[in-house]
Amino acid sequence: MQTTPPPRLEVSGLEVRFGGLTALDDVSLTVGDGQTVALIGPNGAGKTTLFNAVCGLVRPRRGTVGVAGRPAPSSPTGLLAAGVARTLQGLGLFEQLSVLENVLVPLSSLRRDAERARAVLADLDLASVADRPVGTLPYPERKRVALARALVTDPGLLLLDEPAGGLGSADIDALAATVRALAEDGRAVALVEHHVDFVMAVADRIVVLDFGKVIAAGTPDEVRGDPAVEAAYLGGAS
Amino acid sequence: MDRLVFLLSSGLARGAVLALFALSLVIVWRAARVVNFAQAAMAIAAVYVAFAITAASGSYWLGLIGGLATGALLGAAVEAGLMRRVPHTTPLPGMIVAIGLVMILQSGLSIAFGPQHRTMRPPFSERPFDLGGVPVLSPYELFVLVVAALVMGGLALLFNRTSLGLQLRASAFAPETSRLLGVRVPRMVTVGWMLSVATAALAALLLVPTELGLNPFAADLLFVNAFAVAVIGGLDSPAGALAAGIGVGILSSLVTGYVSASAAPLAVLAVLTAVLLLRPGGLVAAGKARSA
Numbered sequence: 158m159q160t161t162p163p164p165r166l167e168v169s170g171l172e173v174r175f176g177g178l179t180a181l182d183d184v185s186l187t188v189g190d191g192q193t194v195a196l197i198g199p200n201g202a203g204k205t206t207l208f209n210a211v212c213g214l215v216r217p218r219r220g221t222v223g224v225a226g227r228p229a230p231s232s233p234t235g236l237l238a239a240g241v242a243r244t245l246q247g248l249g250l251f252e253q254l255s256v257l258e259n260v261l262v263p264l265s266s267l268r269r270d271a272e273r274a275r276a277v278l279a280d281l282d283l284a285s286v287a288d289r290p291v292g293t294l295p296y297p298e299r300k301r302v303a304l305a306r307a308l309v310t311d312p313g314l315l316l317l318d319e320p321a322g323g324l325g326s327a328d329i330d331a332l333a334a335t336v337r338a339l340a341e342d343g344r345a346v347a348l349v350e351h352h353v354d355f356v357m358a359v360a361d362r363i364v365v366l367d368f369g370k371v372i373a374a375g376t377p378d379e380v381r382g383d384p385a386v387e388a389a390y391l392g393g394a395s
Numbered sequence: 396m397d398r399l400v401f402l403l404s405s406g407l408a409r410g411a412v413l414a415l416f417a418l419s420l421v422i423v424w425r426a427a428r429v430v431n432f433a434q435a436a437m438a439i440a441a442v443y444v445a446f447a448i449t450a451a452s453g454s455y456w457l458g459l460i461g462g463l464a465t466g467a468l469l470g471a472a473v474e475a476g477l478m479r480r481v482p483h484t485t486p487l488p489g490m491i492v493a494i495g496l497v498m499i500l501q502s503g504l505s506i507a508f509g510p511q512h513r514t515m516r517p518p519f520s521e522r523p524f525d526l527g528g529v530p531v532l533s534p535y536e537l538f539v540l541v542v543a544a545l546v547m548g549g550l551a552l553l554f555n556r557t558s559l560g561l562q563l564r565a566s567a568f569a570p571e572t573s574r575l576l577g578v579r580v581p582r583m584v585t586v587g588w589m590l591s592v593a594t595a596a597l598a599a600l601l602l603v604p605t606e607l608g609l610n611p612f613a614a615d616l617l618f619v620n621a622f623a624v625a626v627i628g629g630l631d632s633p634a635g636a637l638a639a640g641i642g643v644g645i646l647s648s649l650v651t652g653y654v655s656a657s658a659a660p661l662a663v664l665a666v667l668t669a670v671l672l673l674r675p676g677g678l679v680a681a682g683k684a685r686s687a
Contacts, residue, residue, distance in 0.1 A: 263578075
């Protein structure tokens with residue numbers, strides 16, 4: 158008898174409060190290997206807070222977070238070891254370091270891992286700028302450096318916080334192809350994003366948050382036609 | 396001309412020691428955002444240990460190794476036991492704690508070893524080489540230059556060619572982002588303190604034999620000059636510390652030789668004032684301040 162592997166990410170009944178404010182209220186979702194799940198919702202809906210809870214940066218009042226069937230580690234090193242990597246909303250790059258050095262920071266050995274880092278940079282069309290300081294690159298390339306740094310640890314679960322933010326349409330199309338390829342490689346991808354067309358192009362499932370609650374979840378087509386979603390978000394955004 | 400060559404060569408050796416000490420201040424500033432006013436007192440505490448080991452064993456080299464190890468351990472102890480508990484919202488609390496530490500260490504050393512000057516013999520002669528009738532570097536000054544160059548080269552390799560060095564730099568630039576990427580930032584801060592105080596101890600060890608002798612306050616002037624050097628070079632810049640250290644060492648030597656010894660500190664202060672007026676971030680100012 159074949160058993161079904163546990164989802165790569167399983168969030169169950171998560172509640173996060175900041176003082177009197179309920180940032181997440183009974184939020185549950187799963188992301189399986191090879192699946193892309195997008196979290197959408199208005200500003201302040203709790204999307205990034207959910208990522209922070211998954212990464213142990215905020216402590217939930219209730220609920221659980223599991224990674225590949227085990228409780229999610231709360232330390233950054235534990236998360237890396239569990240195969241979880243994340244990009245940050247504000248890029249979080251080291252402007253003074255080179256592209257290659259930025260990508261090498263999460264790794265343990267420059268000599269042993271440099272080849273892998275260069276391969277990841279080549280995959281994202283960054284090989285030619287590997288030795289340049291990140292601060293000298295145009296914004297779309299810096300976004301790709303942030304993605305490369307998340308990919309260099311070969312994560313099974315990738316959390317992308319507004320990956321399309323600030324990009325033009327050509328760069329967004331290229332990013333969509335990259336994200337689809339990552340999922341086809343078998344990675345679980347969870348992303349927070351405002352850019353609706355991008356989300357519709359890459360997501361297998363969409364979870365819509367509003368005031369910390371899941372107000373809709375389903376395939377892009379199901380979510381697109383949901384009146385509650387249109388009222389809360391899509392109607393105003395499109 | 397002979398005099399100029401002599402002053403330049405001795406200024407170079409003096410500048411190398413200044414650069415080393417200034418580099419130690421830059422390392423701890425980058426690692427912990429603390430201007431460590433206790434650097435001289437901590438370095439001298441390590442020199443006392445080196446002195447004791449040399450006196451007991453008869454070996455300068457064992458004393459040197461013991462002094463460096465003591466500097467590193469003292470750096471770790473002060474960071475873990477004291478500085479880590481200081482609020483880091485601004486650099487001021489750390490500076491005040493460091494000033495308090497100076498008083499504790501210097502008083503403790505005075506009680507333990509007495510305030511008198513103790514002679515530390517250099518491992519090599521201080522008599523200058525005679526090149527065609529021109530006095531140039533002494534063997535000890537040559538030793539100082541070689542050691543300073545090796546240590547600076549080693550630190551450059553550590554920071555630029557190793558994973559530890561990369562994580563030290565990343566932690567210095569953006570500690571919170573580094574932590575999210577799995578860098579053990581508190582450990583990096585401890586390592587920064589260890590490297591910093593060991594480097595300062597080495598600079599003091601190289602300087603003391605050429606001064607009046609070892610006493611609890613023997614590195615105070617070195618600290619003042621090296622702090623000026625670090626600010627001139629740019630507190631965030633190891634390359635700036637190196638360049639400014641050599642430059643200030645040579646300037647002091649030339650002013651001492653051609654004007655008077657008492658005018659040398661004024662010359663350094665004049666350069667410091669000019670740099671602060673024209674380039675407040677230092678000659679080799681870092682591009683951006685630390686971020687989250």
